[in-house]
Amino acid sequence: MGRIRFLDELTANSIAAGEVVERPASVVKELCENSVDAGASVIVVEIRGGGITEISVTDNGAGMDDEDALAAFGRHATSKMTRIDDLDSIGTLGFRGEALASIAAVSRVALTTRRIETPTGTVVRIEGGRLLLHAPTGCPEGTRIVVEGLFYNTPARYKFLKKDATEAGQVSDVIGRMALACPGISFRLLSNGAEVLHTPGNNDLKSAIFAVYGREAVENLVEVDGRDDVVRTTGYVGLPAIARKSRQTQTLFVNGRLVRSRTVTSAVDRAFETLLMKDRYAFTVLNLTMPQNLVDVNVHPQKMEVRFWNDGAVFSAVHSAVRSALQAGLHIPGPSDAQESPDPASAPAPSPSAAKPSFYEQVPLATLPFREPAAFPVQTVRSAAADSSTAPAPAPSASIPPRVDDLRDARPVGKLFNTYLLLELGDDLLLVDQHAAHERILYERLLQRFERHVALSQPLLAPLVVELSPADLNAAVDAAEVLKGLGYDFDSFGPRSVMLRAVPVPYRGMEPRAAFLAAVDGLESLAPSDPESIRELLHTVACKAAVKAHDTLDDAEAEALLEDLRGIENPYTCPHGRPVIIRIPKYELEKRFKRIV
Ligand SMILES: Nc1ncnc2c1ncn2[C@@H]1O[C@H](COP(=O)(O)OP(=O)(O)OP(=O)(O)O)[C@@H](O)[C@H]1O
Ligand SMILES: [Mg+2]
Structure with a gap:
């Protein structure tokens, strides 16, 4: 038998x-x-x-x-x-x-x-x-x-x-995310009799975000609404101020279903590139709507994995939607907009959802790296009742913070420590970090020209022999195409030197030899076919070529710098995510002088 x-x-x-x-x-x-x-x-x-x-x-x-x-x-x-x-x-x-x-x-x-x-x-x-x-x-x-x-x-x-508290945290995490997926439904979670979460169910995503993440989050959101022929991307992304050290505050729905997708995560990362400090991740609540037959949800029993018909198309839809939302929504950060995690000691009592890794991150296949738990706890909303009439409402948004275009109306009031340009704008004092600003300008210009294959070269009046170590010479010859794409023109000249004929235009003012060496310095980790490593090289070049803190700028140079800043795509952070401009409101000063209490 x-x-x-x-x-x-x-x-x-x-x-x-x-x-x-x-x-x-x-x-x-x-x-x-x-x-x-x-x-x-x-x-x-x-x-x-x-x-x-x-x-x-x-x-x-x-x-x-x-x-x-x-x-x-x-x-x-x-x-x-x-x-x-x-x-x-x-x-x-x-x-x-x-x-x-x-x-x-x-x-x-x-x-x-x-x-x-x-x-x-x-x-x-x-x-x-x-x-x-x-x-x-x-x-x-x-x-x-x-x-x-x-x-x-x-x-x-x-x-x-795991321990009860850890399991309770996972439950609260998943309910919070479902509540974001279904803002029209009121979710209420009680753990051992105590209310942990309560969303109003008033069909307003921002109200649901408020109930789940609290006031700081809703005050730093940028609305996303982009569509192409196939994919509509809606929801919110957070300004850099609420970026966190983990991906715990990233939530994605595809046709209303809570899922995870590496494609979408990388599109968001790319859209936020150079806006966030290292190892920070953007806050996102995004919903992708697309024809059902273009997405396979039956990949795993827990239905959290999806397969798209075309990852590239989804990547570019999400990337461009988030990118244009950010372009419209970024502004000059004020005192509460610093990119800092709340100090654990002063943060509200950690909710169970701070346990790691979250249910969402964990299930079912480890396609995302596990990170530290988010220091951004789920908010307790105790007073809310189930119906929307008594729902917690988001805070009224404060007056619109200034954007870089407003610099046109700003009055220069001086320079500080030979490092910051000071400007008065309405009721704000603005401080521009001259190095960070110049670095960003150079970076964007180099990148644009590189991507569009329109490098602008400035021929040298007399070609220049630049000596290099044998290793650097090899690296320069290997990366000749990339360097030419940036606007450098050179030939090898003997065993240890090159003949430099032109440098990229943004180097005006910088000594050509130093400009070339700056680029060679950045070649160490270059993989010419990897766009990310090319951008990294451009960071290095921009950083080295930019005016330094303590370089003295005359008034005309300072004005030109601000003028250039207004013309670029993202004037708010240097390529490493540090702020270019900050804003100190008048009331902050008045508080310190005790003119107001
Ligand atoms: N809360 C509910 N209200 C009404 N009907 C329900 C409810 N829960 C379950 N059902 C019914 O029971 C059926 C079985 O539920 P079950 O969750 O096992 O399967 P499913 O939802 O159809 O598929 P899946 O296994 O993918 O969740 C559902 O198809 C639905 O008809
Ligand atoms: Mg079911």
Whole structure:
């Protein structure tokens, strides 16, 4: 007799459960997604013991009739899809028909549910996949599912669970993100009886961001709304002031589904390139809308991975949407806009969501590097009720901060430490870092010319012999194409030198030999076919060629510098993400002089 057997349904379910249900946060995600699919406008989640002891999810959605209440727990039982072709047009979050079966296989589940049109509801109890009760009951319309003793019958899984507080943090993380995906739904999370999160559900994404991340976040958002033929990119990105040391404050939806995508992450990184300090990541809440058949969501049981029909097209859609939003939204940073993480000692009490790594970052494949936990806790909004009438509203935005174009109206008032140019503009004192400003101008010009293949060279009156070490000479000859693309013209001249005939135009004023050596210096880590390393070389060249702090600029030079600054794409940070201009409002000075209190 053959040795191959079909597994019984219970065993099969509990194996499948391993893929769908990993921890309390994954249970919560599945249950909330079901509530969203059922059209709920209010979803209340309560957890005890980090969700290991108990999770309950209550919604005011469509509910189920008596028959469906039982069928829902069957493997591959779904009301959301019937044929494989439906996968091309999935409009619901669920479609695999295995979440409830999986959850019920590894816990004790009680479901009570009622459809609006039926006077009585149904209760179903299942323990470790075994049906204990299926009976009529009185209950409000909608659905309530209580999951107790997660993994009580699978000790091998149970032991991988983390401390309660860590699990609670993961739950709060996933609910926060779902609330951002569905701003029209009010989400409320209680942990051991205390409210952790409450979103208004008033269909305003900014209000949801306020409820999840707090006031500082909403005060530093730039709206994104870009579209090309196929992809629409909407949502918000944060100004550099709220960039963090991890990706924990990055959230992405594709057609309303919470997912992760390396393509989108790199497009955002690229759009923020040179705007953020090293190892800082932008705050983002982005939703990509595209035809359903251009994105495959059925890549992994937890449905957090997606495959796009064309990664390049998605990259450029996101990149250009975020880039143009930033161009419109960046401004001269004031006192509270410094790119700093809150000091852990003075930050609000850490919420459970500060645990690392987040459910979102962790599930299911480690396609993103794990980082430090974000020091940007989920905000507790205690006073909010479920309906939108008493919803927490975002703070009214303050007056619009000045932009670099406004420098035209600024009055130069002097120079400080031979390093900063001082300007008066309305009720602000502006300080421009002359080195950072010049560095940015040179960088952008070199980059533009390089990318457009229109290097502007300035021929030298007399060619110049520049001596190099043999290693530098080799590097220069190897990178001749790149250097020519920048505007250098040279030939090797003997074993240890080159004949330099031209340097790029922005070097006017800089000694040509030094200009050439600056570029050669940056060749060390150049990989000519890697655009990022070419930009890195341009950083080096720009940095070395720029006026230094303590170089004395005369008035005409200072004016020319400010004029140039107004003409470039991103005048607010140097290529390393440090600020070029800062703003000190008059009231800051008046406070210090005690003219106002
Ligand atoms: N809160 C709810 N309100 C109404 N119906 C629900 C609810 N939760 C589950 N259901 C019903 O139970 C079915 C099974 O749910 P389950 O989560 O197991 O599968 P699914 O959502 O169809 O697919 P997936 O496994 O991808 O989540 C759903 O298709 C839906 O008809
Ligand atoms: Mg589901």
